[in-house]
Amino acid sequence: MDQLIDQFFNLEIMVAAWPTVRQGLWMTLLICLAVIPMGLAGGLIAAYAAVARARALRWGAIAFVDFFRAIPPLVLLIFVYAGLPFAGLQLSPFMAVVIAFFLNNSAYYGEIFRAGIQSVGTGQSEAARSTGLSAAQTQAHVVLPQAMRNVLPDLLSNTIEVIKLTSLASVVSLGEMLHAADLARSVTYNASPIVLAAGIYLVLLWPLVRIVSRFGRRMDA
């Protein structure tokens, strides 16, 4: 028992590792700040392509979404980071993470937005158009707000997944929280720094997980 506590909850080691882990936390937040808005924007584009009238656009969007939902994000990241240099495209770890996550997140957010847009009845946009709103105004003021509300739980749950996925950046040596913690682990031969990082993930994400569960219950009521 003492051995377990010493190996996973060694306070002394956690305190010593804290400055490193905190630095990593900022990088984690920075990655989130870059990839979440980009994924939402890419997802919106993919969603509108998927419901477009032009068949080629629609099929292209569905192929894009399904392809990137079938590839594991880590495979994509390693392909971008370690494969593209062979084609003469050398990217920094941060850029590789941003590009790989942009492709992955756009596919997932795109699928959610598409479901949202299609959940709004056609009568809504017909009515909006007949009041004189343009096609763009109809989408911005009538369809999208309702679409977003309908898929809010899915958007939130996917955003949790995106935040968790930032931990993959440690594999390409980007100094985010898990990478920092693992560095401290390899120096101390003790897992407590990673447990500390796990605690921070828990503090950040537990409230969001709770909210997602509440959504589930409210919809059933």
Added chain:
Amino acid sequence: MTQWERFLDTFFNAAVLTRYAPDILAGVWVTVQLSILIVIVGIGLGAGLAMLRAYRVRVLSLLIVIFADVFRALPPLVLILIAFFGLPNAGIMLSSFLVLFLVLTLTLAAFAEEIVWAGLTSVDRGQWEAARSTGLGFTQALVWVALPQAVRLAIPPLTNRAIAITKMTALGTVIGVPDILNQATTAQSFSGNASPLMLAALAYVALFLPFVILARWLERRFAWKKV
């Protein structure tokens, strides 16, 4: 060499592909085995926990909720590193295969528990009352009346979640599980060529695309009628 030839030579080099295809195929086998185990045990455990929660024993429900929340909030890679590097120093040796299996199975079980539980709570009260009034016990009503209806609701989200989590078997690369990605990165560093990575990416697409398309179909099949 033209641009196009150089591209083919880098990503679809026939010599490199034939040399390393057997390794990657061995990786496919590892990934498939792991995925099947994770899906069966993870969904089974999750559904079991959701049913236990239906008995509404306060302490038990609280423990199940805490388990589901923690495993939904923590990135699997964090758990993998804690288990793989921490446990041996505490005297518990687990193989990298077992660590990956345990972490992903528990993660899938956490999500499956929440999905099946949401399905169970959405079953109409009248269904329960009718089932009980025909003389079924609580457990019988749960298994024969509530669960089948919950499962119908749960199938589309469960499929999506199972795909997302079995894809994470690629994380095993980090701790040395000889899966597709691991074989490919090894082959890449030996051959100095990106073709093995391309082959790995295509192998994942070949494995998972049918399920992604199945999930799309299931969603449409089980969708609520639009009002």
